[in-house]
Amino acid sequence: MMELDDLYRRVIMDHYKNPRNRGKFENEAVTVDLNNPTCGDKISLQLIVDNGMVKDARYTGEGCSISMSSASMMTEAVKGKTLEEAKEMASRFSSLMQGEDVHFDDYEDIEALSGVNKFPARIKCATLAWNALRKGIDEERINH
Amino acid sequence: MNRDILEQFPILNQEINGHPLVYLDNAATSQKPLAVIEAVKRYYEHDNANVHRGVHTLGSRATDAYEGAREKVAKFINAKSTKEIIFTRGTTTALNLVASSFGRSICQEGDEIVLTPLEHHSNLIPWQQVAKATGATLKYVKLQEDGSVTLAEVEKVVTEKTKIIAMGYVSNVMGVVNPVKEVAELAHRHGAYMVVDGAQSTPHMKIDVQNLDCDFYAFSGHKMCGPTGIGVLYGKKALLESMEPVEFGGEMIDDVGLYDSSWKELPWKFEGGTPIIAGAVGLAAAIDFLEEIGMDQIEEHEQKLAKYAIERLSEIEGLKLYGPRVRKVGLVTFNLGDVHPHDVATVLDASGVAIRAGHHCCQPLMRWLEASATARASFYLYNTEQDVDRLISALIQTKEYFG
Numbered sequence: 190m191m192e193l194d195d196l197y198r199r200v201i202m203d204h205y206k207n208p209r210n211r212g213k214f215e216n217e218a219v220t221v222d223l224n225n226p227t228c229g230d231k232i233s234l235q236l237i238v239d240n241g242m243v244k245d246a247r248y249t250g251e252g253c254s255i256s257m258s259s260a261s262m263m264t265e266a267v268k269g270k271t272l273e274e275a276k277e278m279a280s281r282f283s284s285l286m287q288g289e290d291v292h293f294d295d296y297e298d299i300e301a302l303s304g305v306n307k308f309p310a311r312i313k314c315a316t317l318a319w320n321a322l323r324k325g326i327d328e329e330r331i332n333h
Numbered sequence: 334m335n336r337d338i339l340e341q342f343p344i345l346n347q348e349i350n351g352h353p354l355v356y357l358d359n360a361a362t363s364q365k366p367l368a369v370i371e372a373v374k375r376y377y378e379h380d381n382a383n384v385h386r387g388v389h390t391l392g393s394r395a396t397d398a399y400e401g402a403r404e405k406v407a408k409f410i411n412a413k414s415t416k417e418i419i420f421t422r423g424t425t426t427a428l429n430l431v432a433s434s435f436g437r438s439i440c441q442e443g444d445e446i447v448l449t450p451l452e453h454h455s456n457l458i459p460w461q462q463v464a465k466a467t468g469a470t471l472k473y474v475k476l477q478e479d480g481s482v483t484l485a486e487v488e489k490v491v492t493e494k495t496k497i498i499a500m501g502y503v504s505n506v507m508g509v510v511n512p513v514k515e516v517a518e519l520a521h522r523h524g525a526y527m528v529v530d531g532a533q534s535t536p537h538m539k540i541d542v543q544n545l546d547c548d549f550y551a552f553s554g555h556k557m558c559g560p561t562g563i564g565v566l567y568g569k570k571a572l573l574e575s576m577e578p579v580e581f582g583g584e585m586i587d588d589v590g591l592y593d594s595s596w597k598e599l600p601w602k603f604e605g606g607t608p609i610i611a612g613a614v615g616l617a618a619a620i621d622f623l624e625e626i627g628m629d630q631i632e633e634h635e636q637k638l639a640k641y642a643i644e645r646l647s648e649i650e651g652l653k654l655y656g657p658r659v660r661k662v663g664l665v666t667f668n669l670g671d672v673h674p675h676d677v678a679t680v681l682d683a684s685g686v687a688i689r690a691g692h693h694c695c696q697p698l699m700r701w702l703e704a705s706a707t708a709r710a711s712f713y714l715y716n717t718e719q720d721v722d723r724l725i726s727a728l729i730q731t732k733e734y735f736g
Contacts, residue, residue: 192350193683197676197734228675229692229699229706251705253675254735311679 195304196311197254204258204298209265210247218247219329223321225313230256234264234321238329243267243275248318255311259302260318266296272326279319279326286312338626338715341366345715352685355720360505360533360664360711361689362555365619369558372618373611383607385584399610402617403600409620410550411541412567416599419566419573420608424532425455427551427566428499430603431528432459434576435549435568436497439526442468444496447525449474449482449511450701451504454694456530460499469496476701479657480507484515495525502534506693506702506709507656508639508664510534517547526572532556536713537635537662539628542567554612559619563612566603573599580605623714631714635663638712638721645725649732655702663712666693669728672735674708680734684727 218235225231230252237245246264250257263282267275282299284291288306293299305315339345342364347354356364376398382391384399400415407415421427436459440446446460446469464471472490474482482500491498498520502513517527526548531540536557542550549572554563568576578585578596585605587595596602623631639660646652651670669677674690681688689709692699699705710724 193680193734196679202735227691229696230675231705253673255675308679311675314675 192304192307196308198301198304200298200301201254201258204261205254208257208261210261211249212247213249214245214247218245219325221321221325221328223317223324225252225256225317227313228252230314230317232256232260232317232321234260234318234325236267236322236325236329238272241273242271243269248321252317253311253314255302255305255314256317259315260321262296262298262302263318263322266293266299267322270295272329275322276326279323282319283316286316341368341622342715343367343370349685349687350683355686355716355723357710357712357716357720357724358687358689359536359713359716360556360693360709362561363536363558363713364715365560365615366558366622368622369560369615369618373560373615376611376614381611384610385601395610398614398617399608402613405617405620406565409540409624410535410565410567411543413543414570417567417570417573419568419600419603420613421551421564421566422562422609423553423555423564424530424551425564427564428456428528428530429459430566430579431549431551431568432463433579435526435572436460436463437466438576440464440467440469440496443494444469445472445492445494446470447472447474447487447490447495447498449500450476450697451480451482451507451509451511451695452499452501452697453505453530453532454696455532456499456501456528457697460497479509480504480655480698480702481509481657482511484512484519487512487516487519491519491523491525493523495520495523497526497528499528499530501530501532503537503662503664504656504698505533505664506666506695506698506707508660508662508666509656510661513547514545517545521546533662533664536623537628538632548572554616554619557619558622560612560615563609563616565616570599573603576603578602578605582606584608626714632661634714635712636661638716638718639663639665641718642710642712642721642724645721646728649725649728651732652728655704655707663716664709665711666707666709668704668707669732670735672731674706676735677708677728677731680731681724681727684723684730686724686727688724 218237221234232250235247248260380394382395384396403415403418475486520527528549529547531552535552550567555561582605653668655666678690
């Protein structure tokens with residue numbers, strides 16, 4: 190059960206049970222809907238972008254503790270970041286999933302997901318929200 | 334079932350995450366007995382050649398092995414003739430063949446294709462595509478509260494416009510056995526054709542296509558102890574004869590000119606390219622293996638396991654079981670409170686118990702169940718009551734873990 194504990198750390202369960210930024214904006218926002226067709230997980234991510242900066246982020250969706258806690262953390266972490274910084278965080282997150290020794294001093298909760306690396310079948314759960322973020326950033330750039 | 338059977342499956346004799354493996358994902362694919370592994374190995378070590386063309390000895394041996402497998406399959410499902418047995422890559426390819434060739438040729442605008450919400454994506458999307466291409470409409474049978482299909486509900490949607498009824502014999506999620514024999518009779522009364530997805534039935538019960546009187550019947554080798562990559566489409570001879578091939582190339586031709594060609598006779602006109610010879614050899618060995626144990630014995634064993642599993646699962650507070658309480662097949666689908674099934678499957682895997690979590694290639698059915706995903710344990714001839722006990726204790730652990 191040691192590795193399981195690595196996977197389901199207290200921080201993760203906290204984000205799963207008390208999700209941050211769960212919901213939808215009433216105002217216009219960049220919206221990305223992404224599915225994980227192999228397992229049925231779904232996320233709808235919304236970003237409010239102003240002047241190249243993520244002012245606010247929310248999400249709705251359904252999925253396991255890993256995918257939903259990851260979405261909770263991601264939305265928390267990107268607030269106040271420029272699109273450039275948010276994109277860099279997303280690639281740092283990919284490195285974390287590949288087992289590299291990277292850090293998130295700007296939002297340490299994310300490091301709790303490092304244990305997912307030992308569960309290859311679950312990496313796609315953790316990356317779903319971050320893939321939605323990348324897609325949202327790309328769409329925002331094309332449109333502006 | 335006894336210890337001797339377990340010894341036939343070397344893969345089951347291993348530890349996963351420090352615990353003896355309990356494999357309960359048989360509806361996805363079954364494990365392979367030594368007899369099958371050895372048959373494939375022996376074929377490659379002694380008989381391998383291409384079929385239907387070599388004059389040399391190996392060519393004859395390979396052809397005999399491949400066509401011998403066809404005879405075995407024909408007997409196994411009681412087809413009238415080997416001409417009615419088409420080897421395919423699996424159930425998906427077999428159903429696509431019926432839809433693309435037969436479905437598109439007989440459906441016209443305004444015609445109807447009848448399905449159930451239980452269908453696996455492979456018995457759903459091919460018909461959606463037929464409907465889009467021909468202008469036919471899809472109609473769905475209403476399910477009972479426990480997820481089963483009744484003849485009365487099928488009768489309500491079948492009209493004189495119905496051309497095809499396509500239905501799984503056994504649902505891979507609900508574990509229900511559908512009344513396909515009665516539905517086939519109903520279809521024929523309305524001048525429609527009956528297509529049966531036999532992926533989840535053929536491994537677990539005796540199949541007699543003449544008795545069912547279905548027009549087409551599809552199944553996979555890998556769910557019944559055979560190798561992956563081999564499957565079967567059974568079709569009534571007259572219908573197969575009227576159909577155009579969907580794959581063109583070597584092996585399937587009679588005469589080829591610069592501007593026109595003609596096809597071989599049945600069943601070869603549907604088997605373009607070098608076929609899955611070793612797969613067919615493995616499937617034949619799997620049939621021998623299953624018949625030696627006895628299909629009736631396998632069915633009885635699984636029913637007992639399902640009964641025991643449902644009893645034990647019902648003891649777990651907060652566990653939601655889907656489908657009817659009484660099962661004819663060894664398959665149980667459930668959710669453990671609000672713990673997501675992926676999390677359940679991961680914690681179970683840490684205890685060496687392999688189950689499936691997700692939508693099981695049945696997204697419309699998941700919507701009907703109002704679940705985004707479910708967990709499923711599916712049994713086969715080598716599973717035991719001890720395996721069920723291991724599942725139960727791992728589930729109790731999971732519940733405690735997620736508190």
